[in-house]
Amino acid sequence: MRKTIEFIEGDTEGVSYSFPVYVFEGGPTGPTAYLQAALHGGELPGVVALDALMPLLRQADIEGRIRGKITVVPSANPIARAQYQAHELMGRFHFRTLTNFNRDFPLLSSPGDDPYALLEENSADQRLKARLLALSMGHDIVLDLHCDDESLPYLYVPKVLWPFMRDCAGAMNMDAVLLWDGDCGAAFDQASIDPYLGAPASLARFNKRIVSTVEYRGLADVDANIAQHDARGLYRVLVMRGVIEDEKLPPPNQFSGLAAPVENVEMVRAPCAGALLYHVKPGDRVEEGQRLVTIVQMPGEMDGRTEVFAPQSGLILTRRHHRATTKGDDLLKLVGAHPSATHKPGALED
Ligand SMILES: [Zn+2]
Incomplete structure (x- = not known):
């Protein structure tokens, strides 16, 4: 050596x-x-x-x-x-x-x-x-x-x-x-x-x-x-x-395991800023429409929470390690059976 x-x-x-x-x-x-x-x-x-x-x-x-x-x-x-x-x-x-x-x-x-x-x-x-x-x-x-x-x-x-x-x-x-x-x-x-x-x-x-x-x-x-x-x-x-x-x-x-084209990855993004309450973890299987994350946007307000749902059924591959998100930031990767409607060519992340 x-x-x-x-x-x-x-x-x-x-x-x-x-x-x-x-x-x-x-x-x-x-x-x-x-x-x-x-x-x-x-x-x-x-x-x-x-x-x-x-x-x-x-x-x-x-x-x-x-x-x-x-x-x-x-x-x-x-x-x-x-x-x-x-x-x-x-x-x-x-x-x-x-x-x-x-x-x-x-x-x-x-x-x-x-x-x-x-x-x-x-x-x-x-x-x-x-x-x-x-x-x-x-x-x-x-x-x-x-x-x-x-x-x-x-x-x-x-x-x-x-x-x-x-x-x-x-x-x-x-x-x-x-x-x-x-x-x-x-x-x-x-x-x-x-x-x-x-x-x-x-x-x-x-x-x-x-x-x-x-x-x-x-x-x-x-x-x-x-x-x-x-x-x-x-x-x-x-x-x-x-x-x-x-x-x-x-x-x-x-x-x-699961082999899928990268086009099938749903990069689920935060619609607003706030604190992340994840309802799923890597390895979970989810159905289309299932609640993935609650974002506590305005803590204390009656309607201060925003829910994020699965765009299609699939496997939760990843989620963020932080719990404070900005608007538009990635929340998780979900691998589905179909191409994501929001997939863009190039790398999944910046
Ligand atoms: Zn790296």
């Missing part, structure tokens, strides 16, 4: 950022894997999962069971990780450019292109994105570990990789898969799959490729037992796809 430190120059004098990268070279012929976590600095379930995975990788390395290169970046965004304001970590948008750290990645025409050549402003966040993309390109498996607010575990999967990635969703014990295509704001997963969309089948090999944004439940689901569970899931993926050899590992679970 080789550890290197990546440096990202800051945009002002005296400032620079660094993060470690762990590489297991493995054998020359096996499939390869790239795993990163915490692109949005404060999303830590993936960080602790990778921390729990590392001993399994070290053991496999010692025993000579790693068949292809594995690159691990447990904490991919030191810029976001440092963005505290009034004791709150705000790791989603770069303070200087106000750009989401998981949008506006360079979109390469082919896997061999240089991401640095596509930088527009060359700001620190763009340099970081180019570096992460350069580190990941060429790997057969690319997993970007995030989390939602309060959530079931689920995957975003490019439609070209489905149903080939069903085994991955089963091995990781995911409850749901959201399938997307087209433009999602040049998120890391789009930047990872885009260069292969026009490639010859011998290079694209969609039946062998994994690209996914992994939503490891909610922000507060940072827990030793869950981390072990998720690490074993990642390890199963690596074994199943031939990156690591482990004949003693039992066969993984079959995926039995």
